[in-house]
Amino acid sequence: MRKKILIIDDEVDFCTIMKGYFKKRNYDVLVAYNIQTGIALLDEINPDILFLDNNLPDGEGWKFVPRIVEKSPRLRIILISAHLHKSDFVSTNENIIVLEKPISMQVLEETLR
Numbered sequence: 001m002r003k004k005i006l007i008i009d010d011e012v013d014f015c016t017i018m019k020g021y022f023k024k025r026n027y028d029v030l031v032a033y034n035i036q037t038g039i040a041l042l043d044e045i046n047p048d049i050l051f052l053d054n055n056l057p058d059g060e061g062w063k064f065v066p067r068i069v070e071k072s073p074r075l076r077i078i079l080i081s082a083h084l085h086k087s088d089f090v091s092t093n094e095n096i097i098v099l100e101k102p103i104s105m106q107v108l109e110e111t112l113r
Contacts, residue, residue: 004028004045008038008061009053009080014101018051021105034058042068047075049112054081069093078111 005027007015015031022029030045032038035056042050054062062079069075075095082101099107 002026002028003049004030004047005049005051006030006032006038006041006045006047007051008032008035008042008056009051010034010056011053021108035061035064039064039068043071046072049076049078051078051080054079055083065096069096 005022007018007029009015009018009031010033012033015033019029019031027049030041030047032041033056035058038052038056038061050068052061052065052068054060062081065077065079068077073095077093077096079096079098080101080103081098097111099111
């Protein structure tokens, strides 16, 4: 069975590149451009990996992390943002990592290992 990735990010070009990259690596990829649609998809498809942007048109995506972890404690969550500050998100959960945009393909490969 193919692993599923959900990308919640409002940058269409970023999502298109990420979707193409992961589809070539045999992942099923779904995209949501706002947090409301993303949370609905998260509940519906139960992905293996979630890429979650912070600055979304309908709210701050990272504020939903505790709720997401409560519902899906084994979900691999990759928080992404072009505007990082060292104190933006701190977690001891080993399934949560933070990456700064732009993200290189090498970093993506390392992250998914």
